[in-house]
Every structure is written in C-alpha cells, then in structure tokens.
Amino acid sequence: MNLVAIRSRVQTLLAVASLTALAAACPAIAAEQTQANAAQTDGPTAMARARVAADVLMSSYDPDKAWFPSSWWNSAVALQTIGDYMQRTGDRRYLGQLNNTFEKDKGVFPAGVLSGDPLLGNFTSRAIDDSEWWGLTWLQAYDLTHDPKYLNMAVTIANYVYGYWDTSTCGGGVWWDGERTYKNAITNGLWIRLTAELHNRIPGDTLWLGRSKTAWTWFQNSGMINADGQVNDGLTNACTNNGQNVWSYNQGLAIGGGLELFRATRDPKILTSVRRLADAAIGPNALVKDGTLTEICDATDQTCDDNGKQFKGIFMRYWTDLVDTTHDRRYASFLDQQADSIWNNDRDAAGRLGTRWSGATSDDHPNVFDWRTQASALSALVGNVPTLTPLASLAATLSPAQPVIMPAASGVTTIPITLSSSATGFFPLLALASVDAPSGWTATQRASLVRLQPRGNAIPASSTLPLKVTVPGTATDGHHLVTANLVAAGLRFSTQADVLVAHAIxxxxxxxxxxxxxxxxxxxxxxxxxxxxxxxxxxxxxxxxxxxxxxxxxxxxxxxxxxxxxxxxxxxxxxxxxxxxxxxxxxxxxxxxxxxxxxxxxxxxxxxxxxxxxxxxxxxxxxxxxxxxxxxxxxxx
Known part of the structure; x- marks a missing residue:
C-alpha cells in the first residue's frame, strides 16, 4: 500500500473514531457543531487563519516594556484584539502577555516612555480616549480570566473618565482631552460601550447603566450623526456637526456602544438605531469600495497614519458583535467578505496583513504591513471564526517565509526551510505534508507524515518538519513560490514561501x-x-x-x-x-x-x-x- 493510501486509511479511521466518540459523549454539541459549520464556510480554516495571524501579531510584542512598540492606545487595541482571538478560539497562550502589560504598565510614567503624554497611573492620561481604550482592554481580560483586578481597573478608569463628562458645553458628552477643547465621536462612543460593559458585568448595578443611557441619548441627539446615518468626527465650538471625515472606527463604536446598551436594556429602539448605523456604513457612498471596507486614507495616493491603520479593525470588532447579536445574514456576508479579501489579497508569504484590505498598492504609497495593520485585519479574521468553536483545526507556516537566493555563476543553492504545523482538537491527527516547488527546483522531503497530539484548544499542539529546497543556478531573477499543503481528517491548510532570486541588492x-x-x-x-x-x-x-x-x-x-x-x-x-x-x-x-x-x-x-x-x-x-x-x-x- 502506498503512502497516500496509508494516509487516507489512517485519517478515515481517526475521523470516524473522533466523530463517533464525540457523538456518543456529547450528541447535542455534535449537532450544534454541524449546524454551525453549515452556516459558515469552513470554520476550522477560519480558526487556523486567525491563529496564524495572531501569532504574527504577537511576534511584535515587546515583553520588557509590555506593549507594542511606540504606540500607547494602539497597543491597547492590539491587546484587546488578542483577547478577542483567545475568547473566540479557546486558545489561551497569550494570557501571560495580558497580565505582563497590566502589571508593568499600570504605574506612573513620564512623557515619552510609553506615551507622548505623561501617564498618570492606572492607564490614564490627558488623552481621555486613550484611557477608555485601556478600560475596554481590561474588561476583555476580565471576561477571559474572571480575575477581579481587571474589572476593578476598568472601574477606576471609568471613574477617571467620568470626571470629563460635562453638561455645561453642548448639553453633555465626554471631553476628548484633559484641556477640554473638543467633544468628538470616538471618546463618546467608547464611553457608551465602557459604561454598558461595566453594567453588564457588575451584579445589581444601576450607576453605570444610568450613565450609559444618558450618554447614548446625548450622542443620538448631538448632531454628530449626519443625515445619511454616518458619524462625522465631532462637534464645532458651536456644538454642531463639524463635517470632518467619517472614519470607520467612529461608526464602529457607535454600533458597538448601542449593542452593549441593548444587551443591558433590551430596548428595541436602540437596536433599530444600531441597524440604521450599520446599514449606513455599508450603503451607497459609505465606507465600502467594491465590497471591501475602505478608509479614506486607503486611497492609493494616500497613506494612513499610525492611528488610521487600526480604524477598520475596530469597526470589524463591533461589526462581529452585530452579526452575533442580530444573526442577520447580510451583516454576516459582509464580515465573511472582509476576511476572505484580507486573506486572499492582503497577505504576504510571512502571514503579514496590510492596511489596504483590497491589496491595492502604488509606488509612492505602497500597501503598508506592520503590527498595527496586523491587529486591524486580525479583527476581521477573528470575527470569521464561528461562535461555536470548531472541534479541530489545522494550520501551517513556512520559515523563512521570504528567503533570498543570490546564485553563484555556477552550481546550485540550497535553502533550509522549516514547515511548522499546529492543531487544536481532542483527538490525534496524522497529517500528510506535501511540498510543491517551481519547475527545475527540488524539494525534499516532497511528502511526509506529521503527527500532532492536540489536547483541546487552550494550547495548540505543534510540530516542525525540516525541508530543503534546491535552486538551480539558472533560476531567473524574481519571486518564486514554494507551497506546502497539509491535509488531515478532512482538514486542510496551505502555506507558501516567497523565494526571491536576485543578482543585485x-x-x-x-x-x-x-x-x-x-x-x-x-x-x-x-x-x-x-x-x-x-x-x-x-x-x-x-x-x-x-x-x-x-x-x-x-x-x-x-x-x-x-x-x-x-x-x-x-x-x-x-x-x-x-x-x-x-x-x-x-x-x-x-x-x-x-x-x-x-x-x-x-x-x-x-x-x-x-x-x-x-x-x-x-x-x-x-x-x-x-x-x-x-x-x-x-x-x-
């Protein structure tokens, strides 16, 4: 019996044994899983994609300063996104990094150490919206761990922010900054979400609920929501809509704040308002270009700054909440479309995800790939994972993902490449790994068996397989793809290395x-x-x-x-x-x-x-x- 036949027989037996054991032990769960997978295309692959992207993001985490380099509020959002990933998938490998940040960065820091502003302690500063981002991050950590220190920190932050709620200007709203110069959408969208989340996590609360309802009513009547149902950036000194950009994160927080308050009150009028905001976001002349969520600064003659790089991910975090809350297929289809576009068009061989989800680029304003764009796009991939966690998943990466060959005048060059595999689930997996190289190149091993022993989802099982790719001296300059395919028990995943052959630097x-x-x-x-x-x-x-x-x-x-x-x-x-x-x-x-x-x-x-x-x-x-x-x-x- 040949290798492929052996692999097929083994995988079939494992798959049957796995499903039989599951059905016997948990028939209700098995039925729900089947229904969930029918509703969403290939949940295991969605989970594997998110795991690969999350690992790339966390490779940029600085454990010494306990943040992502040189961006304070962006670091909060990136960590919150990792929290979303862990909550959605069951993977718990990055809880330590959340705790590391909490313990190391909760103190007082002078300007320039972690933020351009002095940090006042307990993740607060003169930037009120920055403080709110950290409050939401620690509430996500509380949901994951149930450790009261995270909830208590969120309360401390919210009490600080409440000191900037001011009815003497524009009738209400939270100031954007300590100097009280601007009332804007993001600060108040964050405030609605933060206060509603506190209410929904503190038994018997009425204080935070009252503040959230008051803020929602004020926001709805503030004038920041324009006639098209889109949220402009903020208010003028005369308390009128300033007509500034409709950024996706403002729209997203308006949706997210309303959803959390709806969960607190079950008021159908709130959900109606949320749907109007959502429909306006994806309607004509809105935030979508050719089906893909697109920021104003995503135009190929512009470049998003470090703030704008993360706006779309914030929108998708709360869009995912919208899908989970309403089960509206229109909203779910939009989420699926973003995840597919990111993975198929906006990803390089190293698994890095760019700022333009369409993949568009230009010489003067190239598509940018960094940890901020990674965190942003990860939110869409996380939302694409079914709410009922897939029973198993299989992922793979090649390293180095972007090797360079500078051929000698004669002879061949050999590249050592490592195939790393990871899996979640409750039963052993025997995966067939196959490698495809360009014509005239040689890959060894072309086919191999990879054994993985997952024990749930909390810590994915992993394995590495050394490979070698031999490149002939006649290889032409340019990019050449080496593809590895991993198949096991109905699961499959493909990954690539992008080999650059070059005679010049x-x-x-x-x-x-x-x-x-x-x-x-x-x-x-x-x-x-x-x-x-x-x-x-x-x-x-x-x-x-x-x-x-x-x-x-x-x-x-x-x-x-x-x-x-x-x-x-x-x-x-x-x-x-x-x-x-x-x-x-x-x-x-x-x-x-x-x-x-x-x-x-x-x-x-x-x-x-x-x-x-x-x-x-x-x-x-x-x-x-x-x-x-x-x-x-x-x-x-």
Missing amino acids: NFDTGTVDENPWLFDPANSQSNGVQNRFADGNAHFTYRFPFPADTTSAHVTLTIDAEFLVQASTDNEHWTTVLQETNPVTDGSNKADRTIDLTPFLGAAVDGSKPVYLKVSDSFPNDGWGGRVYHVKATIVE
Missing part, C-alpha cells in the same frame, strides 16, 4: 522590496517609503546572502540620525563598521555611506556567503536612532 526601505532582505525587523519602525529607524534599544538586521563565489562586497546606506551599524558573519559576533558619535536629531547628517563587507565574507554555506548588517541607536536615551532610506550593494565575483 538595491531597494528603498519601507517598501515590499525591502522585506526579503529584512532578516530581523525587531522593534524597528517604518513610517512610509524610504523610512526605517530604530530608537532606544530597538534595532533591525539585514541579511545579504552573497553568492558563494563572491570575493569582495560593499554596501552603501543612505542613513542619518544617531546610527550605530554593525556587521557579522554569523548573526552572533558583531563588529562596529559605522557610528554617529554626535547627537543629531534633525537629519542634517543624512548621506550615502559605504561599508566594506569583504572582511565578513566567510565560508560558503548552502551555496552562499551570508553577511548580516544591524542598525541601532548610538544614543539610546534620546529617541533618535539610526534611520535608513536606501540600501545598495556592489559585488565582485
């Missing part, structure tokens, strides 16, 4: 052309084309796999600020090759600087001589670390 930072060379982005940041920088203790590392017959190499960096550049043969032992010794914070030292990499060309490994180049901050205490704009290498063979 020449790229702008902050673009997709940089990604294959960026070996370790660490905690560096990129705010657009020709922009990657590392402040404080952050750094980023490029890997240049020079051809095996290279005898000399130079690299030229367009760089400024307070840079420290080091080179290495093995990514472990570093030599400083470039350093700014003066504090420069205005970019005045921007220049092309050439580095001789010849001393770091070691022995050929798998057909290449890799050199690592790390950029960091020569004055880590003032926040103006090395910034690279362009990278170009000259090679002598």
